[in-house]
Amino acid sequence: xxxxxxxxxxxxxxxxxxxxxxxxxxxxxxxxxxxxDGGAASTWNAMILGAAIVIVAIAAIxxxxxxxxxxxxxxxxxLAIAPWALDFxxxxxxxxxxxxVGLFVTCFAAMQIVLLKRPAVTRRxxxxxxxxxxKS
Numbered sequence: 001x002x003x004x005x006x007x008x009x010x011x012x013x014x015x016x017x018x019x020x021x022x023x024x025x026x027x028x029x030x031x032x033x034x035x036x037d038g039g040a041a042s043t044w045n046a047m048i049l050g051a052a053i054v055i056v057a058i059a060a061i062x063x064x065x066x067x068x069x070x071x072x073x074x075x076x077x078x079l080a081i082a083p084w085a086l087d088f089x090x091x092x093x094x095x096x097x098x099x100x101v102g103l104f105v106t107c108f109a110a111m112q113i114v115l116l117k118r119p120a121v122t123r124r125x126x127x128x129x130x131x132x133x134x135k136s
Contacts (some may be wrong), residue, residue, distance in 0.1 A: 046098070073109045073113070076104070
Protein backbone atom coordinates (compact mmCIF):
# COMPACT_ATOMS: atom_id res chain seq x y z
CA UNK A 1 0.00 0.00 0.00
CA UNK A 2 1.47 3.32 -1.08
CA UNK A 3 0.53 5.97 1.49
CA UNK A 4 2.75 8.65 -0.02
CA UNK A 5 0.43 10.97 -1.93
CA UNK A 6 3.09 13.53 -2.90
CA UNK A 7 3.36 12.18 -6.42
CA UNK A 8 -0.35 11.77 -7.02
CA UNK A 9 -1.66 13.95 -9.82
CA UNK A 10 -3.77 16.93 -8.80
CA UNK A 11 -7.45 16.21 -9.19
CA UNK A 12 -9.06 18.10 -12.03
CA UNK A 13 -11.48 20.88 -11.26
CA UNK A 14 -14.47 21.02 -13.55
CA UNK A 15 -14.31 24.10 -15.73
CA UNK A 16 -17.84 24.03 -17.11
CA UNK A 17 -19.03 26.98 -14.95
CA UNK A 18 -16.13 29.04 -16.33
CA UNK A 19 -17.02 27.98 -19.86
CA UNK A 20 -20.61 29.10 -19.28
CA UNK A 21 -19.30 32.45 -18.00
CA UNK A 22 -17.13 32.69 -21.11
CA UNK A 23 -20.24 32.22 -23.24
CA UNK A 24 -22.26 34.71 -21.16
CA UNK A 25 -19.51 37.33 -21.42
CA UNK A 26 -19.30 36.80 -25.16
CA UNK A 27 -23.06 37.14 -25.53
CA UNK A 28 -23.04 40.31 -23.42
CA UNK A 29 -20.24 41.79 -25.52
CA UNK A 30 -22.04 40.82 -28.72
CA UNK A 31 -25.30 42.33 -27.44
CA UNK A 32 -23.58 45.71 -27.21
CA UNK A 33 -23.05 45.58 -30.98
CA UNK A 34 -26.55 44.34 -31.69
CA UNK A 35 -28.29 47.01 -29.63
CA UNK A 36 -29.81 49.16 -32.33
CA ASP A 37 -31.18 51.91 -30.12
CA GLY A 38 -29.36 51.30 -26.84
CA GLY A 39 -28.06 54.20 -24.85
CA ALA A 40 -24.37 54.94 -24.55
CA ALA A 41 -24.19 53.84 -20.90
CA SER A 42 -25.79 50.44 -21.47
CA THR A 43 -23.76 49.84 -24.63
CA TRP A 44 -20.41 50.71 -23.07
CA ASN A 45 -21.26 48.77 -19.92
CA ALA A 46 -22.11 45.65 -21.94
CA MET A 47 -19.03 46.01 -24.14
CA ILE A 48 -16.53 46.54 -21.31
CA LEU A 49 -17.99 44.05 -18.84
CA GLY A 50 -18.59 41.42 -21.53
CA ALA A 51 -14.94 41.61 -22.60
CA ALA A 52 -13.76 41.59 -18.97
CA ILE A 53 -15.84 38.50 -18.13
CA VAL A 54 -14.47 36.72 -21.21
CA ILE A 55 -10.87 37.54 -20.23
CA VAL A 56 -11.33 36.41 -16.62
CA ALA A 57 -13.14 33.23 -17.71
CA ILE A 58 -10.32 32.33 -20.11
CA ALA A 59 -7.77 32.89 -17.35
CA ALA A 60 -9.86 30.78 -14.94
CA ILE A 61 -10.12 27.95 -17.47
CA UNK A 62 -6.35 28.06 -18.05
CA UNK A 63 -5.46 28.18 -14.35
CA UNK A 64 -8.36 27.79 -11.89
CA UNK A 65 -8.09 30.17 -8.95
CA UNK A 66 -10.56 31.44 -6.38
CA UNK A 67 -9.40 35.02 -6.90
CA UNK A 68 -10.45 34.98 -10.54
CA UNK A 69 -13.88 33.70 -9.58
CA UNK A 70 -14.28 36.52 -7.04
CA UNK A 71 -13.51 38.99 -9.83
CA UNK A 72 -16.35 37.52 -11.88
CA UNK A 73 -18.64 37.67 -8.83
CA UNK A 74 -17.87 41.39 -8.65
CA UNK A 75 -18.56 41.82 -12.36
CA UNK A 76 -21.86 39.95 -11.99
CA UNK A 77 -22.99 42.06 -9.05
CA UNK A 78 -22.08 45.23 -10.96
CA LEU A 79 -24.09 44.07 -13.97
CA ALA A 80 -27.10 43.43 -11.73
CA ILE A 81 -27.05 46.97 -10.29
CA ALA A 82 -25.68 48.84 -13.34
CA PRO A 83 -29.06 49.77 -14.87
CA TRP A 84 -29.82 51.93 -11.85
CA ALA A 85 -26.27 53.05 -11.13
CA LEU A 86 -25.72 54.17 -14.74
CA ASP A 87 -29.30 55.36 -15.20
CA PHE A 88 -30.41 53.20 -18.11
CA UNK A 89 -33.29 51.57 -16.21
CA UNK A 90 -35.82 52.99 -18.71
CA UNK A 91 -34.44 50.67 -21.42
CA UNK A 92 -36.24 47.44 -20.52
CA UNK A 93 -34.20 45.20 -22.82
CA UNK A 94 -30.88 46.50 -21.53
CA UNK A 95 -32.08 46.14 -17.93
CA UNK A 96 -33.16 42.52 -18.40
CA UNK A 97 -29.98 41.64 -20.27
CA UNK A 98 -27.70 43.23 -17.73
CA UNK A 99 -29.51 41.86 -14.67
CA UNK A 100 -29.90 38.31 -16.01
CA VAL A 101 -26.33 38.01 -17.26
CA GLY A 102 -25.13 39.52 -13.97
CA LEU A 103 -27.07 37.03 -11.88
CA PHE A 104 -25.95 34.06 -13.99
CA VAL A 105 -22.28 35.12 -13.98
CA THR A 106 -22.44 35.61 -10.20
CA CYS A 107 -24.06 32.20 -9.66
CA PHE A 108 -21.64 30.30 -11.89
CA ALA A 109 -18.60 32.05 -10.39
CA ALA A 110 -19.88 31.31 -6.87
CA MET A 111 -20.43 27.69 -7.87
CA GLN A 112 -16.84 27.49 -9.09
CA ILE A 113 -15.60 29.03 -5.81
CA VAL A 114 -17.38 26.26 -3.91
CA LEU A 115 -15.90 23.63 -6.24
CA LEU A 116 -12.40 25.05 -5.86
CA LYS A 117 -12.62 25.21 -2.07
CA ARG A 118 -13.72 21.61 -1.64
CA PRO A 119 -11.03 19.30 -0.33
CA ALA A 120 -9.01 17.64 -3.07
CA VAL A 121 -10.19 14.19 -1.98
CA THR A 122 -13.81 14.99 -2.84
CA ARG A 123 -12.79 16.42 -6.24
CA ARG A 124 -11.05 13.22 -7.32
CA UNK A 125 -12.79 11.35 -10.04
CA UNK A 126 -13.77 7.80 -9.32
CA UNK A 127 -10.80 5.74 -10.34
CA UNK A 128 -9.03 2.60 -9.25
CA UNK A 129 -5.91 3.10 -7.23
CA UNK A 130 -3.54 0.95 -5.26
CA UNK A 131 -5.85 0.74 -2.24
CA UNK A 132 -8.90 -0.31 -4.25
CA UNK A 133 -10.14 -3.86 -3.67
CA UNK A 134 -11.20 -3.90 -7.35
CA LYS A 135 -7.63 -3.58 -8.57
CA SER A 136 -6.99 -5.99 -11.39
